[in-house]
Amino acid sequence: MRVWRIRADQDMGRSSLIFLVTVLWPVKCVVISTKEPLGSGSCTDYGQVFERTYSIPGEVVILECPLLHNFPDTPYNVTWYDERGSEITELEQSVMLKKTQVWFFSVTMQQQGKYTCEVRTVNECYKQATGLVVTEMTSENCVRPQWGVQRISAHVNDLLVCPLRRYLESVDSPSIQWYKNCELLQEDEKFASNKDMLYIRKVHHDDAGFYTCKLTFRLAGVIREIAETIECDVKDEYLMKPRVIEPVNEIIKVERGSSFRKDCVVEVHGKGILLVEVFWKVLLESKAQFISLNTSHRVHQEPMNESRTENGYRIVRTLSVSAVSEEDFYLNFTCLASSSRGHPTGQITLVPADPNLLLLLGLLLGSVALLFVTGVLLCTTFKVELALSVRTVFPFLYKTTDGDGKQYDAYIAYPRVLEGSSKKAEIFAMSTLPQVLEGQYGYKLFILGRDGLPGEAVVDVVQDALSRCRRLLLLYTASSLCSPEAQDWAEQQTGLYQALVEDSMSVVLLELEEIRQPLRLPHAVRLLKDKQGALQAWKRRKRWAFWDGKSEERVTSLEPSARFWREVRYHMPVRGKAKQRNWFSF
Incomplete structure (x- = not known):
């Protein structure tokens, strides 16, 4: 399993931070990339990652390819090789290849060594090695040969995080159990578990020791297990969330041209290394700007003044205005105390001393x-x-779509070319739409006929693809969706029909031609169009209405208006950056 033991015994200055971690991001060795023959071509070699995977005989081991974060949107193939350079296959019952991973069902001492992951794209090839260490378990108190260290604070509620959390999405029916010195922990007033975390209430020094989290899951109908040990250290130092004592949303009257000073006072209760920054900022033109640290400026903030108190620390930072001007009035000057425990604020607003009410x-x-x-x-x-x-x-105002279980931003649905129907919907779906949404804006689309596997049943493909998409884009023209054959097509697509009728996902209608007889549309489409409308690509693009379809070049070059594309992007999923955080509340 992937664990590390890190200890820090030397006190450091204010600018240095002491962190104890149990799971590290992969760190690559610093090597000079070389290209050498491998298979049918040459591969750029990134050497071996510094991180190792540790296990004991008889357990399940999962090796993840360390290169995959470099290919977020590029098609690629992954091949694994063992230390002798032989390709790893599934001929042995104890090995399984799952997506980008190698699974050893019951690892042995003979299987330890270096494993190389080779990633091939259309034009490039890359490879990198990772190490597997298998060690016999000789300790009598269930402590594994390698373990990580996590620190928790005494006299408060704190938690331990299971390092196996990275495998939860890779296995079926996962469940985690916690042990302390071989004894299974039961949920009571002291301990509580939630997914991959163990919560410890009112931490005491006796809570220090070795904790093991065991991941049980089902694979190919067989229940299997992985475990890792954590060494828990209990520390007395603990700092509470900072509190802004002053200012507290104050409105202050000042004379024009006079000098002004205001202290921001912050208190932090507890013991430990003070990691709190206090600073002033102001909202100008809907943007927050930090007050200058240069004391020669008319408006500036002075250096922080820290002092110890009986209960912790006291921090003071002063806002100074040498001469109040008209532009300073009615601005929100905000004092922000930034820390890992929270970001409390206090505000002041300057107003003229004798205003004309x-x-x-x-x-x-x-x-x-x-x-x-x-x-x-x-x-x-x-x-x-x-x-x-x-x-x-402001992408950070919107939640990211990572981790929502969806693979595609949109499913593109359109009636396949029927006898006597227009090809416009198919050309738009297979050519124009991917060129703009995928090529220019980076969306990921699923298009039936392009992304499905040959030989699969259409109904199964539609149902499976819709479950992995965030939006449904239905393209239609007057000839492609108003015929009886097209209506039968829409009802035959079980997943598509459920999405339209049962409102199981967000649907966007793309109307490529003016529909002069709306009653001929399928009933579900007509109801949806009456409810939310349709994006009409034919508006202000008259040549779409008179297009004769004689030139393929003309077909691919014709596009709707820029306004139409903005409306399509408006209805597509928002790719924000804010991450969902679940905090346990005691």
């Missing part, structure tokens, strides 16, 4: 009215453009 009220009401009217007009006219701009500029 009537003028102020009139300006306020006028500004609110103007902002309201402007906002309504902007949202009504430029809703799509504004939404796309916000997604681009």
